[in-house]
Amino acid sequence: MCAEPRPEKAPPVRKAAKQGQAKPKGNGQGKAQANAGARAESKEAPPPNIERWNRMTPEERGQALAKLPPERRRELQQKLQEFRNLPPEQKQQLGERYRAFSQLPPEQQNHARELFRQFNSLPEDRRPMVKQEYEQLRGMSESERTARMNSEAFRSRYNPSEQQMLRDLSQTFGSSR
Numbered sequence: 001m002c003a004e005p006r007p008e009k010a011p012p013v014r015k016a017a018k019q020g021q022a023k024p025k026g027n028g029q030g031k032a033q034a035n036a037g038a039r040a041e042s043k044e045a046p047p048p049n050i051e052r053w054n055r056m057t058p059e060e061r062g063q064a065l066a067k068l069p070p071e072r073r074r075e076l077q078q079k080l081q082e083f084r085n086l087p088p089e090q091k092q093q094l095g096e097r098y099r100a101f102s103q104l105p106p107e108q109q110n111h112a113r114e115l116f117r118q119f120n121s122l123p124e125d126r127r128p129m130v131k132q133e134y135e136q137l138r139g140m141s142e143s144e145r146t147a148r149m150n151s152e153a154f155r156s157r158y159n160p161s162e163q164q165m166l167r168d169l170s171q172t173f174g175s176s177r
């Protein structure tokens with residue numbers, strides 16, 4: 001939930017790569033095969049944009065990154081590294097969430113992006129609490145979620161804007177059940 005799913009503004013990739021049929025070039029085969037093997041072993045499917053970047057050979061990735069502004073390049077390199085360092089379960093969870101996001105209609109995607117911005121603008125000490133509540137709400141049925149959000153405990157723990165954010169997130173992304 002913390003990271004806002006957004007399309008990467010990368011230079012165009014070979015047509016075959018966009019269609020998920022990329023074939024490694026030249027000496028990049030070892031790394032591409034290792035990446036594919038690691039994904040097959042853990043049975044996770046990264047979000048499409050990360051998958052596209054991981055599918056590139058080091059040379060292609062370097063060329064694509066070189067075309068980006070320095071700050072965006074550093075940000076993207078950091079996000080790619082963070083993704084590679086995630087445990088397989090978290091990679092799978094992130095992939096599932098990205099797919100759920102990408103299946104939303106465009107107006108709901110925009111609303112979700114705004115919710116992610118709101119979440120990221122919360123004070124550092126409030127984010128873990130709100131995120132934990134969101135995760136708990138995701139594990140509940142619709143009636144359980146409604147009861148929880150109407151409870152005095154919920155209203156007293158979260159300010160009105162946090163309450164609305166949690167309602168909107170729950171409505172937009174529904175239950176994990």
